[in-house]
Structures are given as structure tokens and as C-alpha cells.
Amino acid sequence: xxxxxxxxxxxxxxxxxxxxxxxxxxxxxxxxxxxxxxxxxxxxxxxxxxxxxxxxxxxxxxxxxxxxxxxxxxxxxxxxxxxxxxxxxxxxxxxxxxxxxxxxxxxxxxxxxxxxxxxxxxxxxxxxxxxxxxxxxxxxxxxxx
Amino acid sequence: xxxxxxxxxxxxxxxxxxxxxxxxxxxxxxxxxxxxxxxxxxxxxxxxxxxxxxxxxxxxxxxxxxxxxxxxxxxxxxxxxxxxxxxxxxxxxxxxxxxxxxxxxxxxxxxxxxxxxxxxxxxxxxxxxxxxxxxxxxxxxxxxxxxxxxxxxxxxxxxxxxxxxxxxxxxxxxxxxxxxxxxxxxxxxxxxxxxxxxxxxxxxxxxxxxxxxxxxxxxxxxxx
Numbered sequence: 001x002x003x004x005x006x007x008x009x010x011x012x013x014x015x016x017x018x019x020x021x022x023x024x025x026x027x028x029x030x031x032x033x034x035x036x037x038x039x040x041x042x043x044x045x046x047x048x049x050x051x052x053x054x055x056x057x058x059x060x061x062x063x064x065x066x067x068x069x070x071x072x073x074x075x076x077x078x079x080x081x082x083x084x085x086x087x088x089x090x091x092x093x094x095x096x097x098x099x100x101x102x103x104x105x106x107x108x109x110x111x112x113x114x115x116x117x118x119x120x121x122x123x124x125x126x127x128x129x130x131x132x133x134x135x136x137x138x139x140x141x142x143x144x145x
Numbered sequence: 146x147x148x149x150x151x152x153x154x155x156x157x158x159x160x161x162x163x164x165x166x167x168x169x170x171x172x173x174x175x176x177x178x179x180x181x182x183x184x185x186x187x188x189x190x191x192x193x194x195x196x197x198x199x200x201x202x203x204x205x206x207x208x209x210x211x212x213x214x215x216x217x218x219x220x221x222x223x224x225x226x227x228x229x230x231x232x233x234x235x236x237x238x239x240x241x242x243x244x245x246x247x248x249x250x251x252x253x254x255x256x257x258x259x260x261x262x263x264x265x266x267x268x269x270x271x272x273x274x275x276x277x278x279x280x281x282x283x284x285x286x287x288x289x290x291x292x293x294x295x296x297x298x299x300x301x302x303x304x305x306x307x308x309x310x311x312x313x314x315x316x317x318x319x320x321x322x323x324x325x326x327x328x329x330x331x332x333x334x335x336x337x338x339x340x341x342x343x344x345x346x347x348x349x350x351x352x353x354x355x356x357x358x359x360x361x362x363x364x365x366x367x368x369x
Contacts (some may be wrong), residue, residue, distance in 0.1 A: 001196050011166060050205065088165070096175075
């Protein structure tokens with residue numbers, strides 16, 4: 001088997017440098033550009049809805065979801081093709097990708113917390129304080145409820 | 146892709162790198178993974194605070210200017226330019242790595258040069274944007290932009306914007322410096338003497354990571 005040595009470390013060449021590799025670079029460039037243009041188009045769509053006042057919350061939520069998925073696709077192409085992680089051996093890929101799974105918990109837990117805070121703020125919004133009816137006759141226990 | 150390494154190679158039997166990469170490249174990957182957590186923590190903190198706010202400034206009304214366009218209302222245009230500059234500089238970087246595989250010194254130097262130009266162009270854009278926002282009254286602890294619902298916004302928006310784009314910009318800046326050093330080393334024939342251009346690959350990983358982070362900064366600050 002063909003070997004190469006870098007500073008005493010023996011590795012086996014991953015990819016023979018071919019024109020195939022260059023073709024893949026251009027293909028990825030086009031994919032990244034098209035996806036970015038799609039994201040911008042969706043961004044302008046959301047913006048135009050803000051402007052016209054015909055604001056559909058469900059639609060905007062869905063569009064934002066699509067934009068996030070498109071960005072994740074871009075991230076995949078950058079890491080897999082441009083950074084050549086897709087060409088590395090599986091064990092190496094796993095040591096990089098598996099720790100990132102903790103982001104699933106990280107994102108869900110913290111955004112859930114954020115939404116919870118917003119709900120509490122809405123409930124006890126200082127600008128519109130909750131009005132308590134002052135009862136004229138004190139209750140039996142004598143305490144203010 | 147010509148896969149020279151057979152599937153049944155015993156990677157852990159000794160005598161070779163079990164991950165089939167040399168030390169520096171492996172460590173660059175682990176550094177980038179840890180940096181992903183740093184940026185991830187920043188962006189998730191931003192997301193949490195934004196989620197917890199009843200309203201938030203509309204990015205289309207904050208980032209709506211373009212150099213030389215005066216008071217024209219141009220949302221998303223300038224940041225699109227910045228995004229494309231970074232994508233293009235990522236492509237020139239990957240072409241430099243490609244030339245490095247061929248051991249083509251001239252090609253490496255050419256594409257590294259264009260990558261550095263792209264990085265400097267991005268930094269100039271960011272400097273312009275920061276300066277523009279500063280003169281509109283935005284800075285750490287100061288936020289002149291009202292919430293989308295018309296109420297007075299907290300300073301959270303500016304704080305997160307300047308911290309996260311600043312941290313990213315610092316990465317771009319250090320990336321440009323590292324690229325410059327790699328360019329000089331390639332030009333003076335250091336890699337040629339070594340017999341390989343692995344340093345260009347490692348520098349390239351860092352540069353692509355900077356582009357990768359921008360994908361998410363662009364997404365969460367400007368688009369959604």
C-alpha cells in the first residue's frame with residue numbers, strides 16, 4: 001500500500017488530486033450561492049409581509065424554519081466538501097460530530113427557558129399591571145388576597 | 146474520489162496514524178470543534194434573550210444602509226455582499242488547498258493572495274458597518290433602535306450584535322494574519338522544501354470555519 005510520511009507520522013493519501021476534485025469545488029460553490037440567494041429571497045418575502053401589514057404568523061414561522069434548514073445544508077456542504085471532512089475516515093468524523101450532538105439539548109433547553117421567561121413577562125408586564133379589585137368588605141380572615 | 150485506503154485496513158494495529166491524518170490537522174479539527182461550542186454558546190445566549198423578550202428590534206430597519214447610498218432604505222443588501230465575499234474567499238481557499246495537493250507553488254500563492262484580499266474586503270465591510278451603527282448611536286450599552294412593536298428596546302440587541310460580530314471579526318482578522326504567514330512561507334519555498342503543503346490545508350480549515358460561523362451569524366442576526 002502506498003504510504004506517505006509527515007514528520008514521522010505514516011498516513012495513507014486520501015484523494016488523488018484529480019480534476020474531479022476541482023469539478024466538485026465548483027459544484028459546491030454553485031450550490032452555496034444558490035442556497036444563499038434562496039435564503040435572501042425568503043428573507044425579503046418576510047420583510048414584504050412586515051411592510052404590507054398582511055402578517056401571517058404561521059407562514060413567517062414556517063419560512064424562518066426553512067431558512068434555518070437551508071443554512072444547515074450550507075454548513076454541511078462547507079464542512080463536508082470544502083473542509084474535506086467527508087473524505088476522512090469514519091472514526092475521525094465521529095469524534096468531531098458526536099460531541100456536537102449536545103447542541104440538541106443545548107438549543108432546546110435554553111430556548112424553552114427563554115420562551116418561559118417571555119410568558120412570565122407577559123403575565124406580569126409592568127406596563128399593564130394586573131388589576132386587583134379592592135373589596136370593600138374585608139374577608140373573614142382579615143387578610144388582603 | 147480515489148480511496149487509496151482500503152476499507153479493511155487495521156487502523157489501530159500500530160505503525161500508522163489511526164485517524165489517517167497527521168497531528169496538526171487532527172488538533173486543528175478539535176480546536177475548531179471547541180470553537181464551535183464557544184460560538185454556539187454565544188448564539189444560544191442571544192437566542193434565549195431574544196426569545197425571552199416581548200419584542201425585539203427589526204433587523205430590516207437596523208441594517209438597511211449601504212456605503213454611498215445615503216439614506217436609501219436597502220435592507221439585507223450590504224450583508225448579502227459581505228456573505229458573498231466570504232463565500233468567494235472560501236472558494237479561493239479551497240482552490241489553494243487543491244493546488245497544494247498538486248504541489249503547485251505558484252497556484253497556492255495565487256489563490257492564497259485572493260483569499261487574503263477577500264478577508265480584507267470582508268473586514269473593511271464590517272468596519273464600515275460598525276462605524277455606521279456607532280454614528281447612529283449604537284454601541285455596547287447603547288441602543289437607539291426601537292422594538293418592532295414600537296416600544297423602547299433594551300440594550301441587549303446592541304450588546305449581542307457587537308459582541309458576536311466582533312468575536313467573529315476577530316476570527317476573520319486572525320485568519321487573515323495566519324493566511325498571510327502561510328502565503329509568505331509558500332512564497333519563500335518553505336513548504337516546497339518540506340515536500341508537502343499540509344500547512345495550507347490546516348490554515349484552510351480555520352478559514353472555512355470562519356465562513357461557517359458567518360453562515361449562522363448572518364442567519365440569526367440579519368435573516369430571522
